[in-house]
Amino acid sequence: MQNPYEVTGESVTQDYSVSVADDYITASMGRRFGNLILDGIFLQFVQFVTFFIWGAILSLLNEHGAQDLSIQAGLGFFSLFLMIAPYFLYYIGFEYGLGRTPAKFITGTRVVDELGNPPSLGKVVGRTFCRWIPFEGLSILFSDTIRCWHDSLPKTKVVKVR
Template identity: 40%
Template sequence: MSNSTYIIDDKLLVSGGQRFLNYLLDNIFVLALIFLLAVFLAFFGTLLGLTGLVNWMNNIGDLEGRFLFVVFTIIYYTVTEGLFGRSLAKLITGTIVVDENGVKPDFGTIVKRSLCRIIPFDGLSFLGSSARGWHDSLSDTYVVNKKALEEEVKIFHEFNLIGVQELQA
């Protein structure tokens, strides 16, 4: 068998518009998760008489709200991309996060990728000349169409098998 390694082709990268759609959808999912958690905490806080928690939630300021959004965003991406290689938006749009060899990045790389999202304007960085955002470049990851990647990898491995049987015989 050939020991050559598949390397991502730039033609597989999703467009900046696709990335922006993923960004918007993921932000909606993060806000929905925060809302659901707030409802849950308010319900149980009221039920259990935790007035301090309920009062704190009622008086969250802009800075605290932004901080919570950033923390939830990092957790959301770390969990979804760390476990599945894709966020909910990427699942909907048929895209996936991979390393340069077209496989799911290790957990440390996903954590690095998630932390890089703190960089101001990172969410818009893929709208420039490259469809790769700063969190992609800094973590050496790529966002590609899942079906196109699977087909490309299949063709790559089939091509590498040509002539192997004759050599082994």
């Protein structure tokens, strides 16, 4: 019988090439679709509240004589900004701050980088901008790894956490 603790002069190495992300299970297409629908609903609510408040502010400004064309142009530009800002604040704020949007809390998923770590701010910003690529939502249909372009380009993935 050989002693398993006996030193033989041979070095034993362990293969650490497997990444942490291999421990995660990629979220199914159904969960990803659920995220898309729920995030769309939540984002519409955020935009509704934003425009409701902005409309009240514009009404007050118009009542108090903000009729100058330069003021109107500035308000129009700010209105355009308010159309886009909630979208970026929603995704960047939730995915960078918490690793998941409200929809991902509901579906039990989260965003990680390719190593399974929380994504950096740059990766989250990249994900958010990639969502604006035309037909990006259809890119999941042509992927064998259930990853859209907003996952593959910034090198992130959505995984199950429960």
